[in-house]
Amino acid sequence: MKSEKWEIGGKSLSSRLLIGSALYPSPANMEDAIKISGAQIVTVSLRRQAAGGNDGAGGNAFWEIIKSMGIEVLPNTAGSHSAKEAITTAQMAREVFGTNWIKLEVIGDQYNLQPDPFETVKAAEVLIKEGFEVFPYTTDDLVVAKRLADVGCKIIMPWGSMIGSGKGLMNPDNLLAIRKQFPDLQLVVDAGIGKPSHATQAMELGYDGVLLNSAIALAQDPVMMADAFRVAVVAGRLGYEAGVMKEREFASPSTPTVGTPFWHQFT
Amino acid sequence: MIKVSVNGEVKEIAEGLNIHQLIEALDYRIKGFAVAINTTFVPIDSYDKTVVEDGDLIDILAPVQGG
Numbered sequence: 001m002k003s004e005k006w007e008i009g010g011k012s013l014s015s016r017l018l019i020g021s022a023l024y025p026s027p028a029n030m031e032d033a034i035k036i037s038g039a040q041i042v043t044v045s046l047r048r049q050a051a052g053g054n055d056g057a058g059g060n061a062f063w064e065i066i067k068s069m070g071i072e073v074l075p076n077t078a079g080s081h082s083a084k085e086a087i088t089t090a091q092m093a094r095e096v097f098g099t100n101w102i103k104l105e106v107i108g109d110q111y112n113l114q115p116d117p118f119e120t121v122k123a124a125e126v127l128i129k130e131g132f133e134v135f136p137y138t139t140d141d142l143v144v145a146k147r148l149a150d151v152g153c154k155i156i157m158p159w160g161s162m163i164g165s166g167k168g169l170m171n172p173d174n175l176l177a178i179r180k181q182f183p184d185l186q187l188v189v190d191a192g193i194g195k196p197s198h199a200t201q202a203m204e205l206g207y208d209g210v211l212l213n214s215a216i217a218l219a220q221d222p223v224m225m226a227d228a229f230r231v232a233v234v235a236g237r238l239g240y241e242a243g244v245m246k247e248r249e250f251a252s253p254s255t256p257t258v259g260t261p262f263w264h265q266f267t
Numbered sequence: 268m269i270k271v272s273v274n275g276e277v278k279e280i281a282e283g284l285n286i287h288q289l290i291e292a293l294d295y296r297i298k299g300f301a302v303a304i305n306t307t308f309v310p311i312d313s314y315d316k317t318v319v320e321d322g323d324l325i326d327i328l329a330p331v332q333g334g
Binding site for chain 1: 274275293294295296297298299300301302303306307308310311326327328329330331332333334
């Protein structure tokens with residue numbers, strides 16, 4: 001089996017599933033789901049909080065759990081609406097989380113949470129110069145991907161569809177075009193994944209990984225769904241590496257036609 | 268006294284406080300946070316020399332779940 005290890009952001013990992021830490025029914029459920037998913041990268045964020053912490057004594061149960069799990073954290077800049085806000089959030093995240101990884105997220109439209117490509121590219125350029133490993137969340141637009149690559153992004157994370165929509169891959173052809181154009185970049189489908197087959201589809205396109213949160217956290221049984229996604233990602237990657245057959249415009253029997261019974265030629 | 272906004276809430280604090288002193292004055296106890304003033308990041312090693320001024324917009328951010 002070939003798909004054992006892959007490299008992203010300078011780390012060698014075995015799981016190609018990146019998972020969010022939000023929206024779970026409880027911190028314990030989040031922990032169980034992350035564990036069973038096999039994910040080695042978990043996204044986190046920064047927000048204003050009450051001065052006493054969530055236990056009133058300065059503690060932060062969620063963060064203590066994540067720290068104890070020994071996995072890579074990928075802080076995001078969620079909520080940013082400009083390059084300036086995203087850059088400041090990234091700088092704060094680097095100090096708090098002790099990593100130069102940043103999931104760059106600059107929202108351009110509040111209704112569909114579509115990333116702002118102009119501000120995203122601007123922020124990516126600054127952050128890369130400041131030594132960040134930028135994981136930019138972007139649309140499935142090939143030209144935006146080019147601009148991000150031009151400013152030094154080694155990783156690009158096009159959306160499958162709107163954040164939290166669960167609609168899957170809206171434009172697989174666009175995603176494929178990005179994959180073909182950038183065979184050497186690490187490509188991760190981020191956002192819009194709703195069910196395991198969506199993750200499999202993304203991996204079959206040759207994507208290096210998938211990042212999702214709601215599909216697991218909002219499932220009836222998040223822990224079981226995390227296990228389903230673990231399997232789905234592995235299946236998709238193996239399928240890609242095995243080489244998918246070419247589609248045909250005609251039927252072609254798989255059972256041999258030679259020796260078909262009950263056929264007799266009289267003339 | 269001066270007026271500043273801390274995490275969106277207007278507070279009256281003594282004049283001349285640096286960031287360390289501000290954190291103490293606010294009784295902010297969360298372990299692991301970062302500070303921005305007027306949307307510009309203030310690194311932890313600059314807390315002592317950064318004095319809060321009247322009208323400053325101060326954000327103190329801590330880890331939360333994220334997607």
